[in-house]
Amino acid sequence: MSTPASPKVGFVSLGCPKALVDSERILTQLRMEGYEVVSSYEDADVVVVNTCGFIDSAKAESLDVIGEALAENGKVIVTGCMGVEESAIRNVHPSVLAVTGPQQYEQVLNAVHDVVAPNKEHNPLIDLVPPQGVKLTPRHYAYLKISEGCNHSCSFCIIPSMRGKLVSRPVGEVLGEAERLVKAGVKEVLVISQDTSAYGVDMKYKTDFWNGQPVKTRMLELCEALGSMGVWVRLHYVYPYPNVDDVIPLMAAGKILPYLDIPFQHASPKVLKAMKRPAFEDKTLARIKNWREQCPELTIRSTFIVGFPGETEEDFQYLLDWLSEAQLDRVGCFQYSPVEGAPANDLDLEPVPDDIKQDRWDRFMAHQQAISAERLQQKIGREIEVLIDEVDDEGAVGRSWADAPEIDGSVFIATNSVSPGDKVRVRVVDADEYDLWAELL
Ligand code: SF4
Numbered sequence: 246m247s248t249p250a251s252p253k254v255g256f257v258s259l260g261c262p263k264a265l266v267d268s269e270r271i272l273t274q275l276r277m278e279g280y281e282v283v284s285s286y287e288d289a290d291v292v293v294v295n296t297c298g299f300i301d302s303a304k305a306e307s308l309d310v311i312g313e314a315l316a317e318n319g320k321v322i323v324t325g326c327m328g329v330e331e332s333a334i335r336n337v338h339p340s341v342l343a344v345t346g347p348q349q350y351e352q353v354l355n356a357v358h359d360v361v362a363p364n365k366e367h368n369p370l371i372d373l374v375p376p377q378g379v380k381l382t383p384r385h386y387a388y389l390k391i392s393e394g395c396n397h398s399c400s401f402c403i404i405p406s407m408r409g410k411l412v413s414r415p416v417g418e419v420l421g422e423a424e425r426l427v428k429a430g431v432k433e434v435l436v437i438s439q440d441t442s443a444y445g446v447d448m449k450y451k452t453d454f455w456n457g458q459p460v461k462t463r464m465l466e467l468c469e470a471l472g473s474m475g476v477w478v479r480l481h482y483v484y485p486y487p488n489v490d491d492v493i494p495l496m497a498a499g500k501i502l503p504y505l506d507i508p509f510q511h512a513s514p515k516v517l518k519a520m521k522r523p524a525f526e527d528k529t530l531a532r533i534k535n536w537r538e539q540c541p542e543l544t545i546r547s548t549f550i551v552g553f554p555g556e557t558e559e560d561f562q563y564l565l566d567w568l569s570e571a572q573l574d575r576v577g578c579f580q581y582s583p584v585e586g587a588p589a590n591d592l593d594l595e596p597v598p599d600d601i602k603q604d605r606w607d608r609f610m611a612h613q614q615a616i617s618a619e620r621l622q623q624k625i626g627r628e629i630e631v632l633i634d635e636v637d638d639e640g641a642v643g644r645s646w647a648d649a650p651e652i653d654g655s656v657f658i659a660t661n662s663v664s665p666g667d668k669v670r671v672r673v674v675d676a677d678e679y680d681l682w683a684e685l686l
Pocket residue numbers: 371394395396397398399402403404405439440523
């Protein structure tokens with residue numbers, strides 16, 4: 246199968262630490278969308294120059310760099326502090342493609358999309374971020390991508406052929422990015438990758454340095470260091486490998502959020518085998534039980550696929566029974582549909598008819614909703630901490646440790662005396678199957 250090349254972006258970041266944080270956020274988002282960040286003008290499809298406009302010499306340097314990028318590459322987007330003086334830039338360099346000011350992340354990304362689009366359709370089974378993309382507002386949470394690619398070969402997935410094998414970012418680099426995000430006011434860091442629990446395997450857990458201290462490029466050490474930054478740290482795309490046991494004590498101690506996003510996808514051993522899923526064995530339920538004994542607050546979110554080729558009614562019933570046992574908190578479910586180029590298309594297995602897929606999806610959702618609703622009901626009367634995302638005339642909307650932005654539920658609070666980014670204590674007064682309602686303490 247041919248592998249679509251990643252679109253490539255060159256990035257020049259000038260100016261102060263604030264400008265660097267802007268660069269970081271733009272680069273984080275671009276990486277998330279599948280762009281590759283390259284270090285030479287000639288390899289780039291487009292170059293972004295984040296400028297400084299603080300003093301005249303900084304402006305002159307910004308104009309020089311824009312000129313250099315235009316000469317070497319030709320397609321240049323300007324952002325940053327000097328972007329507020331668009332005419333000063335266009336007078337010297339009329340051919341720049343777009344000019345935006347500081348913190349105008351969305352506009353920069355739109356300008357990049359106009360030149361070179363992200364190279365993939367959204368695929369709910371394998372994409373790391375929601376279909377609407379990563380919102381860069383509210384700005385108090387940020388995604389932190391720790392690796393690219395994947396060493397597995399799940400039969401429904403084209404990531405390994407598209408992005409290649411796992412390549413972890415050195416832990417010093419990841420922690421430096423996290424630290425800059427925290428300094429810029431980020432209150433919640435969402436760790437993502439295709440396989441967070443495999444972080445560092447490709448580098449043989451090589452020791453790197455952060456603030457002069459040696460740190461291994463490994464999930465546990467990453468979590469310990471992130472947990473020392475005083476912000477919420479949430480783990481996504483974790484597989485239930487034995488090494489996940491090591492981070493549960495950090496959750497129990499309040500260092501990182503007691504939250505695990507584990508894409509189980511199914512429970513029937515036969516279907517999981519056909520899917521070629523990693524880290525599945527029948528001890529998963531025991532592992533979950535053990536985690537919960539150590540850390541009763543642990544929230545587990547997951548996604549599942551129904552209607553995978555060869556799935557029988559018996560397999561599906563196995564899945565429902567497994568869900569009853571596992572008592573997961575948050576669950577998404579997709580009906581299987583073939584992905585172009587995925588090995589599952591060549592499996593010699595009976596496709597599941599669409600009406601049966603739909604029926605199983607309906608039954609799955611009803612089954613899990615009852616579980617989720619029951620688990621949320623148990624929170625009524627409890628005091629919890631909430632991070633506020635939005636405030637309007639009708640009140641505030643926030644999230645607890647159990648709610649990842651955009652995919653889980655919300656906590657509604659009838660107050661407007663708080664601001665986005667505040668962490669507040671509330672008492673839960675009501676719940677449905679997704680959301681909570683609470684009063685400010
Ligand atoms: S673990 Fe499986 S589904 Fe996830 S990226 Fe790797 S191959 Fe794809």
